[in-house]
Amino acid sequence: MSPPDKKRKTSSTTRKEPSLKKHNKKPSLVLPPTTQSAITNPSLPDDVLVSCLALVSRVYYPSLSLVSKSFRSLLASPELYKTRSSIGHAESCLYVCLRFHPDPNPRWFTLCMKPDRVLTKDNIKKKKQKKKKSSGYVLAKIPASHSPPARSSGLVTIGSDIYNIGGDMNHEPSSSVSILDCRTHTWREGPSMLVKRIYTHANVLDGKIYVAGYGKAKESSSSDLMEVFDPKTQTWELVSRCSGGELGDISYIHSSAAIDRKVYIFAGSNDLAYEPRECRWERVGTKMTCVWSSNCVIENVLYQQNDGKFEWYDTNARLWRTLKGVVGLPKFARSTARLADYGGRMAVLWDKVVASPGDTKKVIWCAVIALERRNSDEIWGKVQWRDVVLTVPTSCDVQYALAATVC
Structure with a gap:
């Protein structure tokens, strides 16, 4: 071996490699009060940074x-939006309302991408190994304070706003709107309803919010069943009451x-439908009854x-059909x-108790299902991810x- 080769070999073996420490601590899923990071912003004007951030998906915010x-x-500035x-650049952003008993005030979370760890040789390898196992999505607590109670409330979205309407306020019906x-x-705060309601149900139709529900039974009448907010x-x-006879x-x-x-209002054996254009009530056949609260409307289809199976209601045949293709x-x-309409896809959330020695916790699962109508009586779903x-x-x-749809 020639001296130059030997010299190069010696220098390569004596060179010190940078320390690769394992970062085992997981990043927090709760957004804490921000402290000044050691990483500073690039020396760019704020308007340039805002233009760059506007192109980034909100799941990374x-x-x-x-x-x-x-x-x-900058991420909370009006200029960004x-x-x-x-x-x-409008996006569908998923929000989840959780209640931690006995606290009556809920906590709100949004679906986002999990912050990456510091990239080293070790965890890059681990990331590649886990690529097929993890979606990378997590729920992060939003920094909203003083969230109003949401028990038995009617919740709907219009644009970037989530409306929390009525509900159980200290075991009393409420007319409040947050x-x-x-x-x-x-x-x-929004304009209060005309009637105090408990077990409130809200829906959006043609840009208006229709709210149904009663207050205390002895104080209710059929004329107070529903009101609309513009x-x-x-x-x-x-x-x-318009036309349609007695509501029962x-x-x-x-x-x-x-x-x-x-x-549509599902009330056991007395299901009803209200047609705003003709100001008309009509009775609905029992076959349409949506028994469970786990339902949502996506592109004018009720799911x-x-x-253990997903169904959709065929309004032409007036029967429930199975959503095909959902496996895994x-x-x-x-x-x-x-269930929620997540930008034309179906978001499904559920929880499961996980027991371990000396500790029992609950994990919240989320799955996103893409939907495809193949003909008049077939809709197929494909699970894009679950985690x-x-x-x-x-x-x-x-x-x-x-x-919510957020620009």
Whole structure:
């Protein structure tokens, strides 16, 4: 071996490699108050940074908010959402409402991408090995304060706003309306309903919110069954009985939905539909009864989870059909399932108790199902991903899941 080769070999063996320490500590899934990071923002004007951030998907915003205080400030700035709106960058963002008993005030979470660890040779290899096992999605707690109670409330979204309407307020019916701005994660009060309601059901039809539900039974009448809110005029109006005869006994409503330009109210043997254009009530056949609260409407089709399978309602044939092609999901209790329209796909959330020696916790699962209508009587679903997105105490329950459209 020639001296130069020997010299090169010696220098390569004596060179010190940078220390590769394993980072075993998992990043927090809760967004804490941001502290100044050692990583500083690039020396770019704020308007340039805002233009760059406007192109990034919102699922990365919780991770980016951990970079520094200034990043977090920019991500919550009105200028960012004005820029996103001007370039037409609207996204469907999934929000989940959890209640941690006995606290009556819920906590809100949003689906986002899990912050990556510091990339080293070791965890890059691990990441490749786990690539097929993990979706990378988690639920991150949003920094909204003073979230109003959501028990028995009617929750709907219009644009980037989530409306929390009525419900159980200290075991009394309520007429209050609270609105969560999903751009800034701040609450504001909206105009109160005309009637105090408990076990409230809300639906959006033609840009207006229809709310059904009664207060105390002895104080209720059929003329108070439903009222409608117009976001443009910020006013409520009672829905009169119109035509259709007596409404009958509908003191308890277990579910509702808005499809085919009608608002459906499922109340056991007395299911009804309201047609706003003709101001008309009509009775609905029992075959349409949506028994379970785990349902949602996606592109004018009503879906529900029933006995371990997903179904959709065929309004032409007036019967429930099985959603075909959905495989790979574990069994879960239908009482814990929550379905949501996630930008034309179906988001499904459920929980499962996991016992381990000396500790029992609950994990929250999420799955996203792509939907495809192949003909008039067939809709197929394909599970795009499923994963555990949060670990919580056993006292925690999933109350609601819904998606807002945020520019």
